[in-house]
Amino acid sequence: MRRCMLTLTFLFALTACGSRSTAPNPQNASIAGTWHLQTCDGQPLPCVIQSGDWKISVTADEITGTNGGTWSHTMTVSVVINGGAPQQQVANDGGTWARSGANVVLTSPTSGITNATFTGSTFVIADTSGTAIYSRSRTSRSP
Helix, strand or coil, rough: HHHHHHHHHHHHHHCCCCCCCCCHHHHHCCCCCCEEEEECCCCCEEEEHHHHHHHEEEEEEEECCCCCCEEEEEEECCCCCCCCCEEEEEEEEEEEEEEEEEEEEEECCCCEEEEEEECEEEEEEEEEEEEEEECCCCCCCCC
């Protein structure tokens, strides 16, 4: 059940968070560095989803990319089941990335393929579940 929960929370964080910013020339900007989740569908952290008896709050989320084409992901969530006590969980993932212009494909043996847009100052991960905005800034991050 823990593995299922970690997978669910990782997928949510990659697909459920929103607003765009642009850099002058993202083609020359480096992906290398640590990118912190700033907003989920336009809302600052913590990002909260509720499904039935489950309530999941993403309290911290970061993706670290290297110039060598690898990435790692760490997300901290608080999970409440059936109104019980919150349980803190940390999910980790990683793999390789490939970039073509502003399009970035993150590939993981655990979570599969995730498409992102790199503006030079943000990573934007968007699909039918929502929009996640990551930036190098910590200004909107919750403790």
